[in-house]
Amino acid sequence: TQLLEQSPQFLSIQEGENLTVYCNSSSVFSSLQWYRQEPGEGPVLLVTVVTGGEVKKLKRLTFQFGDARKDSSLHITAAQPGDTGLYLCAQNSGGSNYKLTFGKGTLLTVNP
Amino acid sequence: GAGVSQSPSNKVTEKGKDVELRCDPISGHTALYWYRQSLGQGLEFLIYFQGNSAPDKSGLPSDRFSAERTGGSVSTLTIQRTQQEDSAVYLCASGPSPQQKTQYFGPGTRLLVL
Numbered sequence: 001t002q003l004l005e006q007s008p009q010f011l012s013i014q015e016g017e018n019l020t021v022y023c024n025s026s027s028v029f030s031s032l033q034w035y036r037q038e039p040g041e042g043p044v045l046l047v048t049v050v051t052g053g054e055v056k057k058l059k060r061l062t063f064q065f066g067d068a069r070k071d072s073s074l075h076i077t078a079a080q081p082g083d084t085g086l087y088l089c090a091q092n093s094g095g096s097n098y099k100l101t102f103g104k105g106t107l108l109t110v111n112p
Numbered sequence: 113g114a115g116v117s118q119s120p121s122n123k124v125t126e127k128g129k130d131v132e133l134r135c136d137p138i139s140g141h142t143a144l145y146w147y148r149q150s151l152g153q154g155l156e157f158l159i160y161f162q163g164n165s166a167p168d169k170s171g172l173p174s175d176r177f178s179a180e181r182t183g184g185s186v187s188t189l190t191i192q193r194t195q196q197e198d199s200a201v202y203l204c205a206s207g208p209s210p211q212q213k214t215q216y217f218g219p220g221t222r223l224l225v226l
Contacts, residue, residue: 031213033213040219040220041217041219041220042116042203042205042217042218042219042220043155043203043217044217045214045215045216048213048214088154088155090155092213093157096168097210097213098143098145098160098162098168098207098210098213099157099160099168099170099171100145100155100157100215101157102154102155102156103154104152104153104154105154
């Protein structure tokens, strides 16, 4: 089973700061999904990246997929308290087109 | 429209008791998934239902765990003879079709086994 390593595990910053979180694997991803999970809720899909080198932007969030498709990053500009949550990366596992393997996530706290 | 709903939202039980967790998927979604989220382990796939096909049960951790989906809609996850290590958040997700990989998650059921 392909393992997804996310870093850092915890991140606490002040409102207005920038941050980057990472998702890495020893194997190539076919595609990668990023989710945000707020306390007491289920994960919500933010983006899916498919092509090596791909960059996608979602307001203040920028997602990059590594050229070799073995790593991905999420950069947040001018973080806000509403960005607080658990950021998870996930990919299809075991040759399945439906079974997701998740990383353990980065728990982000943005303090006002 | 209505999202995925799960009940109960919280469940406290005693070791050895059986529990049933319910998931109501988004109407019209043919795919339904169960995951378990525990501290230090992240989200683990448990089981997948797609239409009338045989479910993929490869993620169920033991034979104490079972799930069914009636009429292609509501699903129930049953844990028999609960153990303390079963304490976790159990998340259900649904998807519109096997080709559409997006999964829509419910809020989860928080299970605590004393």
